[in-house]
Amino acid sequence: MALASVIGVGTTHYGALQSTFAELVIEAAKQALDDAGLGPDDIDAFYLGNYAGDSFIDQNHLAAYAASVIGLKGVPSSRLEGACASGSLALRQGILAIQSGMYKRVLVVGAEKMTSQPTARVTEILAQASNREWEANIGMTFPSVFGLIAQRHMYRYGTTREQIASVAVKNHAHALLNPHAHLHKNITIEDVCGCTSMVADPLNRYDCSLISDGASAMVLCAPDLAKEYQTNVVDIIGSGQASGPFELFMNEELTSFSASRQASQEAYEMANVQPMDINFAEVHDCFTMAEIIATEDLGFFKPGEGGIAALEGRTSLRGDIPINPSGGLKAKGHPIGSTGVGQGVEVVYQLRGQAGQRQVKESSIGLTQNLGGSGGTCTVHIYKRR
């Protein structure tokens, strides 16, 4: 039984863009509304995923602002923030709103304009998603969080530098086939392992996701109405959300995120599927290491075997479980509030067979996993072609 149906999707390109926040929101929303054959007046509720518009673009009260520029007159508008999972929190609230029976047609937009700030300031703003008092203020920004996690994974499981590098190589290769992607640059394992721009040992420049601008949008509706609007319906059949320890040091083990395990368990049970039923997934590769851990936490591979699978090509477009066919946060880009919605948009393109050169093979079920902070928030959604 579907929770909600996706009847429209849209996305801007991700990248360092000239467009303002408002222009990004309008472009993504208009695409999604057009795709659903709806206008702003047909929308009953609006959810915006945004991490830190007040810091990035000096504008807050962002859902009402976005609703205004989209032309959603009177429509109840709410902004969700959950660090890098802000977009998928908005999506999940949209699903709950449909499930409540109070709304029939819901617009969800994820958006972030980041490149308006210099990189050092962006790093500071992002660090506000970790514990400022006990972590960020003593220098523990997110690259160092995931550097530590990588070190521990390598120590515990024997994960190699080459295995980690293979994630970057694959996602760059996928992004080359995605016109929406921020980066279009082919790289090799040698490029990654030989890179001298160290960020946080062992992670270098090629292991880190991008600072991007972008917006993505979805129109949801009650499952029984979907066929009225869209012939190519994709249903959301599972939705899980969980919190994990807020600080890295509160985790029992650094090589797995409890929120990711819990959220996926919830989504699998709701959808009545197993990890082996998932044909492909968009996961939260804010750093290469995070993708390896995600594929383990989601049950695609056993703990410690995610790196091996990546290097063997099992997660590439022609592998047995393609991961991040879009190019992922690593190469498609990571406009924070947009990411969680953008993952869903990619899954819908794939399930509809509209993914062009990056189309995965025949598939009916896709999954998204979106992580906030160092595992403080996680959501997992499961989509099925009707």
Added chain:
Amino acid sequence: MALASVIGVGTTHYGALQSTFAELVIEAAKQALDDAGLGPDDIDAFYLGNYAGDSFIDQNHLAAYAASVIGLKGVPSSRLEGACASGSLALRQGILAIQSGMYKRVLVVGAEKMTSQPTARVTEILAQASNREWEANIGMTFPSVFGLIAQRHMYRYGTTREQIASVAVKNHAHALLNPHAHLHKNITIEDVCGCTSMVADPLNRYDCSLISDGASAMVLCAPDLAKEYQTNVVDIIGSGQASGPFELFMNEELTSFSASRQASQEAYEMANVQPMDINFAEVHDCFTMAEIIATEDLGFFKPGEGGIAALEGRTSLRGDIPINPSGGLKAKGHPIGSTGVGQGVEVVYQLRGQAGQRQVKESSIGLTQNLGGSGGTCTVHIYKRR
């Protein structure tokens, strides 16, 4: 038919407090959980209302952070932001979550720590809730927005300075009876009208709400379960949310907020009640003028008659429709993200007969109205004693 039931409430004092954000959240949440006879492990979902923690206290990803300090292990946690209506947006999502059937027991907390920043910086942060490009950056901060609105109301309806002042006098008097209130200071109409600390003509220091720290919390549950936890159940029977024009100049008329009218209409219809059925209300008096307009938009008085009613004492504790028995934003205080939840907490205290010296006369139905920006967001909730 109730949408959700309130089985626990709690609030910190509002004021310029020594407590950290975390301490405020813990205090309010613990009170509400204790009141419901529940522990953190009994909570299925958590919603936080917060406006700008990243700017005020250099910490973002605030729902997961708050969940962590409260001890809500694994509980899905989402932050809602909607300017000064952030708290009630969180409450409304909690209601939708119950209505969706996905969760049984939901904790809602509103919280803001504002006094960590100097007043000029607070004004800047608040101005991010208006259109920065076209309003705030040319000097149109919120006091000037409501100054213009007051001027227009006086011009159009003949509303007098004394009528506007009587709102401040009444709310100060109410706050004197509320141990949680920020201000405990008796004032007269002469004090207000004679005040030389002009803020935005005609509004002076006595017409403006306060910069406060504080947190308030509610535990909601599915209506059919409420009696298991609480003998003194208060049901939420109506919930409305709407957006209005984001910029002041986009309003057809400055003397009324369309979002307030639309949200109240929705809540009245859902609850199947009329304005005349409401026994008392907590409304959004960010400025004295805003309370007068709220009482008109909610249908308690005809347009232009709110000021007359206030001066006649009809909205005081012993009047026919007490407004802001708590002291309101004006004197109880206005910790932005907390306000919308705190209004609901006050209504529950009143309906339970636990409001001490500020208890309104025998009543069964109370209403809250929470406004964001210059009317860009509004929510209205209607509560009924079971």
